[in-house]
Amino acid sequence: MKRILITGAAGFLGSHLCDRFIKEGYYVIAMDNLITGNIENLSHLMPLANFEFFHHDVSNYVHVSGELDYILHFASPASPIDYLKIPIQTLKVSSLGTHRLLGLAKAKGAKILVASTSEVYGDPLVHPQTEDYWGNVNPIGPRGVYDEAKRFQEAITMAYHTYHGVRTSIVRIFNTYGPRMRLNDGRVLPAFIGQALRGEDLTVFGDGSQTRSFCYVDDLIEGIYRLLMSDISEPVNIGNPNEITISQFAEEIIKLTNTTQKVIYKPLPVDDPMQRQPDITRAKTLLRWEPKVDRAEGLRITYEYFKSLPETELYKKEHNTFEGYIKH
Template sequence: MREKKRVLITGAAGFLGSHLCDRFIAEGMQVIGMDNLITGDLKNIAHLQQHENFTFIEHDVSQFVRITGKLDYILHFASPASPIDYLRIPIQTLKVGSLGTHNLLGLAKSKKARILVASTSEVYGDPLVSPQSEDYWGNVNPVGPRGVYDEAKRFQEAMTMAYHNFHGLETRIVRIFNTYGPRMRLNDGRALPTFIAQALRDEQLTIFGDGTQTRSFCYVSDQVEGIFRLLLSDYSLPVNIGNPDELSMLDVAQEIIQLTGSKSTIGFQELPLDDPKQRRPAITKAKEILKWEPHVNRATGLEKTIAYYKNLTKQDLKQQDFTYYNKK
C-alpha cells in the first residue's frame, strides 16, 4: 500500500485554508492544519476534526514551527487578508509574512518538502497597468496604511525565491486575486461579504469612492484548483490565479441587491488611502503552464455564497465595522 502524502497547511482555519484542507483530504493526503486563530475560526474546519487524515495544531508560525515525521508539501496561507484585519494587527501581519515565511522555508528545507506560499494581487499596489501580469513590478506605497500587507507579501516572495535560488528548495508562489465563497467572514471588511450581509439585512450597501473602481472575483473552488495545479507543477516563479472578468464595485453592489431580492439602496463613503482603482489578473501563465482557467460564473458563485450566508444566525449577520478600513 502506497504511503500517503503528508501536507502542512498554515492558516487552515481561514477561508481559503479550510477549503484547501478539504481538497487535500479529498486527494487522499494526510493534512496537518495550523492556525493561531487570530483571524481564523474553528467553525471552518469543524467538519474535519474527527477525520482520520486531519490533525489540527493551534500555533503562531511567527514562532518556531516543529513538525514530527515527514512532510511532502507545505502551503503557507497564514496571514490576515483584509484591510480591517491588517490595519488592526499591523505588526502581526508583517511578522507572519517575514518571520513566519522564514520559519516555514526552514522547515521545508529540513524536511526536503515542496512549499507553496500564498502571495497576493496586492503586490501590484494601485496598478498603473491593466490587466496585471506577473512581470509588472507594481506601484506600492510602503509607508501607507496598506503597506504592512503589501510589503509583507513582497518580502515573502523575495525570501521564497532566495531559498529557491540559494538552497535549491522546491518553491511555488501563487498571487491570489479577489476570491469569494462560503466561509468568508461577513465582518472582515471585504466588498462581497459586506455587500451580502447588508443586502440580507435590507441595509444600505456601502461603497467606498464613487463605485467606478474595478475588481475581478474568482469563486473559491476555481481558486483552489489553480493552487493545487501550481503546487504539483514544476514552475517556481509567481503565477496569478484569479478571474479576469472585471466589473465596477457599483455593478457588484447592484447585482447583489438583485440576487438577494433586497430592498437595500446604495450609499457612498470616502475612498480609503491607496485603495486600488483597478484589479484584473492576466492569466496567460496559468493557462499555458497549469492548463487552468476559472469555470464558475459569477452568478452561480454568488448564488452559492448567498445561500451559505442565509443559513447563518442573526448574530452572525451583525452590523459590519468599518472603523479600521476608514483610518487614514
C-alpha cells in the same frame, strides 16, 4: 500516505485547501493561531484519522514530526479590517513565519507554496496585471503592512529557491469569494451581502468606478492544486479576469438578494486600488487552468451560505472559539 502542512488552515481559503487534500488522500496537518481563522471551518474534519490540528503561531517557531511532502503557507490576515487592526502580526507572519516555514521545507525536503496576493501590484499602472509587473505600492501607507509583507514573502521564497534549491511556488491570489468567508471582515462581497441581509444600504467607497475581478473559491483551489504539483517557481496569477466596477457589483448584489436598499457613497480609503484584473496567460499556458464557475452561479451559492448562518452571525466580529476541537 503523503503528508502536507497547511498554515492558516482555519481561514476561508485554508479550510477549503484542507478539504481538497483530504479528498486527495493526504494526511493533513492543519495549523492556525485563530486570530482571524474560525475553528468551525474545520470541525467536520476533526474526527478523521488523517487530519490533525495545531493551535499555533508560525511566527514564533514551527516543528512538525516525521516526514513532510508539501507545505502550503496561507497564514496571514487578508482583509483590511484585520491587517489594519493587527499590523505587526501581519508583517511578522509573512516575514518571520515564511522564513521558518522555508527552513522547515529545506530540512524536510518538502515542496512549499506560499500564498501571495494581487496587492503586491498596489494601485497598478498596468492593466490587466501580468506577473512581470513590479507594482505601484506605498510602503508606508496604511495598506503597506500587508502589501510589503507579501512582497518580502515573495523575495525570501525566491531566495530560498535560488540559493538553497528549495522547491517553491508562489501564487498571487486575486479577489476570491465563496462559503466560509466572514461576513464582517471588511471585504467588498461579504460587506455587501451582510448589509443586504441586515436591511442596510450598500456602501460603496469612492465613486464606484474602481474595478475588481471575483473568482469563486473552487476555481481558485483547483489553480493552487495544479501549481503545487508543478515545477513552476515564478509567481502565477490565479483569479478570474472577468472585471466589474464596484457600482455594478453592488447592483448585482441588490438584484441577487431581492432587497430594496439603495447604494450610498463614501470617501475612498487611502491607497485603495482603482483597478484589479489578473492576466492569467501564464496559468492558462503552464497549468492549463482557467476559472469555470460563472459569477452568477458562484454568488448564488455564496448567498445561500450566508443566509443559512444564524442571525447572530450578521453582527459577530470574531470567530476564535476553538476549545473542544484541538487534538493533543
